[in-house]
Amino acid sequence: MNIGDVSSRSGLPAKTIRYYEDIGLIKPHRSANGYRCFAETDLHKLAFLGRARALGFTIEDCRTLMALYEDESRASADVKQLAQEHLAKIQAKIADLQAMRDTLDELVKGCAGDSRPDCPILKDLSGKR
Amino acid sequence: MNIGDVSSRSGLPAKTIRYYEDIGLIKPHRSANGYRCFAETDLHKLAFLGRARALGFTIEDCRTLMALYEDESRASADVKQLAQEHLAKIQAKIADLQAMRDTLDELVKGCAGDSRPDCPILKDLSGKR
DNA sequence: ATGAGGGTTCCAGTCAGGGGAAGGTCAAGA
DNA sequence: TCTTGACCTTCCCCTGACTGGAACCCTCAT
Known part of the structure; x- marks a missing residue:
């Protein structure tokens, strides 16, 4: 998936998605042409982030929440x-x-x-x- | 009055007062040594601003409110x-x-x-x- | 003479992105 | 084949309303 696809599927602006990569919340792969290449797990994370932000959690809270989400032994x-x-x-x-x-x-x-x-x-x- | 005096009398941090001058909300005079020299009217304006900000008005709203306040024919x-x-x-x-x-x-x-x-x-x- | 406690300017950072420029890539149509 | 238009990329500046800090100046008391 390119960024436009994840943008429309997650509801987050492309700018926001790039920003989230910038600050290390997601780590999409890159295609040969340099385009970001998103997997389903990335989309899932973005949706998670979108919901957490909608509840007013700060970005740092989101980072922590994602870490907890991924920690099976939390x-x-x-x-x-x-x-x-x-x-x-x-x-x-x-x-x-x-x-x-x-x-x-x-x-x-x-x-x-x-x-x-x-x-x-x-x-x-x-x-x- | 120096900035420290108006700061303690208005309850606004000196930094904030300098900022308000910077954006043109107040125009204190200067003493010979370069220090800001505040009159009672400046203090009054700062108190006005403090109260307007405490009610959540934006800086631009405050600018408008001050102009209205000073306009006798509002x-x-x-x-x-x-x-x-x-x-x-x-x-x-x-x-x-x-x-x-x-x-x-x-x-x-x-x-x-x-x-x-x-x-x-x-x-x-x-x-x- | 020195130190404390004022004051000054200017620069950078906050938070969570948004706007826009300059340029690379791709698929479709003429 | 060429071109057009829709994508994509990075980069930098802007937002609001301050706040923190550096580097420096002024004044007064000891």
Whole structure:
């Protein structure tokens, strides 16, 4: 398979696939003409990576997850711990964003949104008290 | 005021303040020795920026907000619209993260987390069906 | 005179790729 | 056979919003 094939079959842009090779996540062979030559296992890995990235795991997490996946003697506890730490980070981010949203929502509600200059949003940002 | 003073009074790192000058958000004067020389208005602007950034506005949004703030004849509708668009982006991000969290939460719950290799998290990532 | 603790500029790195240029390769059609 | 167009390759710069560090200057106290 050429890169275009794995790209459409994995859903990942060709650029991303090259990047993943660059950072050592995959190691496709090369054809005589210099083109990357992907095996089914490469495609499988790319799909794995795509799903892990879609769950928000960092590239380094993905590297670790792939290593665990390929390690037949892994302990599921290691996988679970990684996932739980990631989950905690997501939760923290959600909480941050919710706090932002709540504040902003209050401010937006209080703003007339008309042609007059008076604006509680700007008042708040400028440090009104 | 030197940069250290505005840094501690605004809560922004000196590096950040220099960066804000670099991109034209503030324009402090210079003392004879080449040091930046901040007026109260600069401090006020930095505080404004700090609060806007804390609400998740991008630097470009901040630039617009500052311009609106300084424009006595602004319409609050312009401020409100900017804030609402930002709010929508925050909402979308929250929704994305919640979807990740829910999926991940399911997977984590299903994982024994012991010394055995069997792991539903890896199974899912590898495309089990 | 020296040392600590300010300040200055400039360069490089972060994260996970995206955009685009310059050029090589391949299969099909005229 | 030639050409066209769709692939593929590497290379380098760009993103946002800073952060870290090097190398150097200024000021004040000891």
